[in-house]
Amino acid sequence: xxxxxxxxxxxxxxxxxxxxxxxxxxxxxxxxxxxxxxxxxxxxxxxxxxxxxxxxxxxxxxxxxxxxxxxxxxxxxxxxxxxxxxxxxxxxxxxxxxxxxxxxxxxxxxxxxxxxxxxxxxxxxxxxxxxxx
Numbered sequence: 001x002x003x004x005x006x007x008x009x010x011x012x013x014x015x016x017x018x019x020x021x022x023x024x025x026x027x028x029x030x031x032x033x034x035x036x037x038x039x040x041x042x043x044x045x046x047x048x049x050x051x052x053x054x055x056x057x058x059x060x061x062x063x064x065x066x067x068x069x070x071x072x073x074x075x076x077x078x079x080x081x082x083x084x085x086x087x088x089x090x091x092x093x094x095x096x097x098x099x100x101x102x103x104x105x106x107x108x109x110x111x112x113x114x115x116x117x118x119x120x121x122x123x124x125x126x127x128x129x130x131x132x133x
Contacts, residue, residue, distance in 0.1 A: 006032060009051045027056040027064065030113060034106045042102060045095040053081030054088070056110075064107045064114075066096075 006029040008022045028050055035043035053069035068088035069081035082088040096103060 004029075009047070013051075021053070021055055021069065024056045027110060027114075031056065031106060031110055034109055035102075038106070039099060039102055042096075042099040045099070048095070049091070052078075052091075062111065064110050066092075 006025065008025050008028075011022065028046075032043050032046060032050075035046055049066065054066050055069060056064055057067045059065045068085065070085065070088075071077065071080040071083060
């Protein structure tokens with residue numbers, strides 16, 4: 001059974017394309033499912049961060065992390081993301097910090113899942129190449 005991707009809530013809410021972030025929808029789907037299994041409250045908090053404008057990014061060390069989308073300077077439009085880094089940090093301290101250890105575990109699990117999928121894809125590509133020769 002395959003899992004359907006949870007769509008970018010900004011798309012569902014009718015945000016214009018420039019304010020949608022579908023690139024990480026599969027990562028968000030996996031993270032929200034993992035979080036919901038362990039802590040429904042953390043899952044709800046993460047959904048809020050996603051809707052506000054937070055992306056899951058791959059860090060230089062290969063791990064995944066959450067990064068805010070910051071509004072353009074001078075914008076008062078909340079649809080364009082977090083007001084500034086301090087705004088994001090204030091809410092992260094209140095809503096994510098109490099779940100820090102679990103969130104780190106979930107992001108690590110997300111990394112392992114992504115690495116497993118990448119390895120499986122490499123194996124498939126190797127098999128296809130061998131079949132072409």
